Amino acid sequence: MSKRIEVNGLNVYYNKFKAVEGVSMSIEPRTVTAFIGPSGCGKSTFLRTLNRMHEVIPGAWVEGEVKVDGDDLYAPGVDPVLVRRQVGMVFQRANPFPTMSIRDNVLAGVKLNNKRISRPEADDVVERSLQGANLWNEVKDRLDKPGMGLSGGQQQRLCIARAIAVQPDVLLMDEPCSALDPISTLAIEDLIEELKKDYTIVIVTHNMQQASRVSDKTAFFNIAGTGQPGHLIEYGDTATIFSNPSVQATEDYVSGRFG
Numbered sequence: 042m043s044k045r046i047e048v049n050g051l052n053v054y055y056n057k058f059k060a061v062e063g064v065s066m067s068i069e070p071r072t073v074t075a076f077i078g079p080s081g082c083g084k085s086t087f088l089r090t091l092n093r094m095h096e097v098i099p100g101a102w103v104e105g106e107v108k109v110d111g112d113d114l115y116a117p118g119v120d121p122v123l124v125r126r127q128v129g130m131v132f133q134r135a136n137p138f139p140t141m142s143i144r145d146n147v148l149a150g151v152k153l154n155n156k157r158i159s160r161p162e163a164d165d166v167v168e169r170s171l172q173g174a175n176l177w178n179e180v181k182d183r184l185d186k187p188g189m190g191l192s193g194g195q196q197q198r199l200c201i202a203r204a205i206a207v208q209p210d211v212l213l214m215d216e217p218c219s220a221l222d223p224i225s226t227l228a229i230e231d232l233i234e235e236l237k238k239d240y241t242i243v244i245v246t247h248n249m250q251q252a253s254r255v256s257d258k259t260a261f262f263n264i265a266g267t268g269q270p271g272h273l274i275e276y277g278d279t280a281t282i283f284s285n286p287s288v289q290a291t292e293d294y295v296s297g298r299f300g
């Protein structure tokens with residue numbers, strides 16, 4: 042659990058359009074890294090290359106390397122399905138499976154991975170994952186009720202429970218709080234702080250306060266103009282990026298002058 046990510050010279054394309062260019066960075070285990078930058082600069086696109094979700098889109102491809110503890114996710118013969126098990130993802134809109142119970146939502150990924158799991162094993166996974174997502178106490182008496190019956194913030198924690206149920210090494214989150222109220226947002230931020238003990242976490246956020254509250258490292262991405270590829274402009278300790286960045290564009294962005 043919790044592995045190091047190393048990206049070398051990554052270019053990301055949609056057909057002929059180069060959406061992200063020349064990204065190299067290392068992300069340490071048991072840290073939270075925030076990706077910030079204006080809309081359209083390629084944060085989501087780049088994030089999705091870290092678990093090979095990008096190539097699910099027809100015509101989407103990459104050049105370069107993404108290594109997780111030294112193993113290149115894009116090496117020939119690597120199974121993208123196993124990569125997505127190892128590197129979990131939580132999306133902007135909580136997306137529990139609408140017809141499934143809370144319990145079955147947590148087990149959805151586990152059941153895809155191993156065909157057979159005994160009832161006691163399944164119960165353990167459900168409890169451990171919901172505990173891990175700080176949701177157990179709120180739902181333990183209604184595990185067989187639909188996941189859709191939960192509040193937005195609870196649904197997002199349910200999606201986090203589903204992601205951690207398969208015991209990934211890395212958790213990617215794309216604006217996980219953007220549809221949530223401030224209280225639910227703080228609950229997710231507290232949870233991220235907890236999960237950091239066990240996982241390498243990367244979070245895309247539009248919220249500067251959130252980036253400075255939850256992350257150890259911050260990566261600022263930018264684009265020169267529409268149709269241009271996004272670039273990683275500056276990457277460093279969150280405190281430095283917010284208080285003493287080296288690049289003018291970073292300073293302009295974090296101080297709210299654009300984006």
Ligand SMILES: Nc1ncnc2c1ncn2[C@@H]1O[C@H](COP(=O)(O)OP(=O)(O)O)[C@@H](O)[C@H]1O
Pocket residue numbers: 055060078079080081082083084085086087098268
């Ligand atoms: N499925 C897609 N097909 C084609 N182009 C896309 C797709 N998704 C995103 N893009 C383009 O890639 C660029 C980066 O988008 P995105 O990664 O969503 O940026 P961000 O998450 O930083 O707002 C944009 O120009 C966007 O229009």
Ligand SMILES: [Mg+2]
Pocket residue numbers: 084085086245
């Ligand atoms: Mg995005």
